[in-house]
Amino acid sequence: MSTRADVAKLAGVSESTVSYVLSGKRPISDSTKARVQAAIGQLGYKSNYAAAALAGGSPRMVTMMTSNLFLTPPSRIDGALVDGIVNGVRDCxxxxxxxxxxxxxxxxxxxxxxxNFSGGVILMNVVDNDPRVHTLHSAGVPFVVLGRTKVGFAYNYVDRDFETVYMHALTILKNLGHISIGVLSASTIVNPYLKKAAKSLKLNMKMMTTTNNYDGGIILARDFKKYYADVTGIISLLDIATVSFVNAASDFGISIPNDISIIGVNMLEEQAESATPKISTIAFEAYDLAVSCGKIMVEVIEAGKDSEKRKGELWVGDFIDRGSTSQL
Amino acid sequence: MSTRADVAKLAGVSESTVSYVLSGKRPISDSTKARVQAAIGQLGYKSNYAAAALAGGSPRMVTMMTSNLFLTPPSRIDGALVDGIVNGVRDCxxxxxxxxxxxxxxxxxxxxxxxNFSGGVILMNVVDNDPRVHTLHSAGVPFVVLGRTKVGFAYNYVDRDFETVYMHALTILKNLGHISIGVLSASTIVNPYLKKAAKSLKLNMKMMTTTNNYDGGIILARDFKKYYADVTGIISLLDIATVSFVNAASDFGISIPNDISIIGVNMLEEQAESATPKISTIAFEAYDLAVSCGKIMVEVIEAGKDSEKRKGELWVGDFIDRGSTSQL
DNA sequence: CGAAATCATCGACGCGCGTCGATAATGTAG
DNA sequence: CTACATTATCGACGCGCGTCGATGATTTCG
Known part of the structure; x- marks a missing residue:
């Protein structure tokens, strides 16, 4: 591996000049700049990450932590989030x-x-009172949570504004005349925001719990008339199961949107588009949200310990009508 | 962040003594060892990764590269492989x-x-003549391929010995009297090793192509009598679709192992166990294979450029009879 | 009991790069 | 033509740690 010294010697300049050509932090004449670039190309010089990190203070590197990636098959959403973070921090x-x-x-x-090799940590897939948040907090490491969790202190986060999202979706269903609302979810516990929104709109909620995979949606469609006959409007918190539910509905004599209206609040646009019929959603701009999360991570790192400010950012999203809802 | 100097001062020893306590590369008396440990604990000292990497030559870090992780949902096998690598290199x-x-x-x-921040690269999910192998090779970076690909030069790899695996599976089917063999695969192209094995055993191969997801297996089960009626033995190169195929078989009037015998050659034991009936396999010890891959990666890194040796390791696996095969 | 071996510890150096202050070269105004 | 601002470049230092050679302390053995 060639070093900065090699480049400097070949280009006939000092080492610091090479550095400034690379960083652009001081003016260098075009002629020497060209000579240095040529030398770099000729030697195939690549700056040493460890040395740069050591000399430069903190390493320009962010670590993403998600709970066991492969235990449950990750969804497309996870992919969009990772992509967004990669590009968000790369911009910085x-x-x-x-x-x-x-x-x-x-x-x-x-x-x-x-x-201790990365400048900051982005935590994904957090659970209630996530122990990792406590660990990161007490370690004094710069971190941002992609999501939210209840712990006893302030931390940086980027998340969707579920309160508004749920209210939005339920209001749309209510305005269409739907009163009995099914909630497609992987958990039997009703999200508190959702519960609150339903209460204030005086809607009846019925949990439709299933696993978020292909089977889950099919089973739900099969059992729909038996267990959920009174439900006319559905708000879905799942993605994969929602697609298969909608796809399979007609096989079980359920017509969307004639018999039931459905709104997805937690799926990618491409997934909503892939179903037959297409699924109306409250848009979840996962990629853009993650880009922002990445940028905030860098801000937090560069603010350093001197700053005690905590930043929270919430994303909403528009209703995208793809025809899966109709007047009751 | 506290540094080695802080620890040394607090413990009343020299900096190098602190280093040797940490690395154990020179004998240190128990008493000073204890003092240093105490100081480390008190200060919450963590060695600086960048500095260690810089001083120590190459960074003790390995990068795993897989093709776009989330484009197609990764399987449990990928999880086992990642786990194995993590623990394999961690042991070193x-x-x-x-x-x-x-x-x-x-x-x-x-x-x-x-x-340039990691000591080596482990390449996963390689494709034919993978451009990344070329890039890594010409860059002179230590790397190991988890799998194999045809390029015009030698490289380090760890892979299954598919030649033997296929031969083993087909021999078992043949000895049970099966002559017409279905190949459950995601590609219409017959693996050359498989083709060779079938030829030498004088077996007839029929490709049963499907996508490796839940649907894929169901569709195959549904279409089986229509398109593959003559097939009595199946060798499956898939995992998820194999499980759903076996699960769904009885729904379509196919009895395993009475009507057909099936052997999975590319699935985890837990997946084979999860099907009804359970699926016999040629064991794919993904985790152990990956552990070995990790260790080889470290060997390659530590051998350095001086060594031009390339290492290749092939894994076989025993036949595990779970009753999904029977005499024709 | 003295010489040699062993043990525990120290000090110094260098890894490669970012950056600050200084310096030489060039331009500008009085 | 001198005084001073500006620009382009250089040299030196330090980031934190791994490791080598050296030194003083202790033990071993003839």
Whole structure:
């Protein structure tokens, strides 16, 4: 591996000149700039990451942590989020890697922190009162949560504004005359925001719990008339199961949107488009949200410890009508 | 962040002593060892990754590269492989991260190499004549391929010995009297090793192509009597679709193993166990294979450029009879 | 008991790069 | 023509740690 010294010698300039050509932080004449570039090309010089990180203060690197990536098959949404973060931090001159987690205790987090090789951590797939947030917080590492969790202190986060999203979706259904609303979810617990919105709109909620995979939606469609006959409007918190539910509905004599109206609040546009019929959504701009998360991560890193400000950002999204809803 | 100097001062020893306590590369008396440990604990000292990498030569870090992780939902096998690598390199005192790839040209590879922050690269999900192998090779970066691909030069790899695996599976089917063999695969192209094995055993092959997801297996089961009526033995190269195929078979009047015998050659044991009936396999010890891959990666890194040796390792696996095969 | 071996520890150096202050070269105004 | 601002470049230093050679302390053995 060639070093800065090699480049400098070949170009006939000092080492610092090479650095300034690379960083652009001081003016360099066009002629020497060209000579240095040529030398770099000729030697195939690549700056040493470790040395740059050491000399430059904190490493320009961000680590993404998600809970065990492969235990449950990740969805397209995860892909969009990762992509967004990668490009968000890249715009700020940072890089990003994924920290692979095997076991779900936070020994992996400890290890990452001990390693101390990245400037900040983006936490994904957080759960209630996530222990990893506590660990990161007490370690004093710059971090941003992609999502939210209840812990006893302030932290940086980027998340969807579920309160508004749910209210929006339910209002649309209510305005169409739907009173009995099914909630397609992987959990039997009703999201508090959703519950609140339903209450204020005086809507009846019925949980339609299933697993978020292909089967899940089919089973729900099969059982719909038996268990959920009174439901006329559905708000879906799932993505994969929603697509298969909609696809399979007609097989079980359910017509969308004639018999039931459905709004997806947690799926990508491409997924909503892929179903037959297409699914109306409250847009979830996962990619853009993640880009913003990446940028905030870099801000937090560069603000450093001096700043005690915490930043929270919430994203809403428009209603996109694809015809899966109709007047009751 | 506290540094080695802080620890040394607090413990009343020299900086190098602190280093040797940490690395264990020179004997240190128990008493000073204890004092240093105490100081480390008190200060919450964590060694600086960048500095260690710089001083120590190459960074003790491995990068895993897989093609766009989230484009197609990764399977459990990918999870086992990642886990294996993580633990394999960890046993050697190395760490590992996943390099997120968004676009499938190799600009991401270039970027990783330019960054120059990891000691080596493990390439996963390689395709025929993978351009990334060429890029890594000409960059002179230590790398190991988890799998194999045809390029015009030698490289380090760890892979299954498909030649033997296929031969083993087909021999078992043949010995049970099966002559007409279906090949469950996601591609219409017959694997050359498989073709060779079938030829030498004088078996008739019939491609049963489907997508490797839940649907894929169902569709195949549905169409089986129509298109593959003559098939009595199946060798499956898929995992998810194989499980759903076996599960759905009885729904379409196919009895396993009475009507057809099936052997999975590319699935995890837990997946084979999860089907009804359970599926016999040629064991694919994905985790162990990946552990070995990780260890080889470290060997390659530590051998350095001086060594031009290339290492290849092939894994077979035993036949595990779960009763999904029977005499014709 | 003295010489040699062993043990525990220290100090110094260098890894490659970012950046600050200084310097030489050039331009501008009085 | 001198005094001073501006521009282009250089040299030096330090980031934090791994490691080598050296040194003083202790033990071993003839």
């Amino acid at each position: 001159g940072y890089h990003s890697v994924i920290w692979p987690i095997s076991n779900d205790d936070d020994s992996d987090v400890e290890m990452l922190l001990n390693l | 005192g190395y760490h590992s991260v996943i390099w997120p790839i968004s676009n499938d040209d190799d600009s991401d590879v270039e970027m990783l190499l330019n960054l």
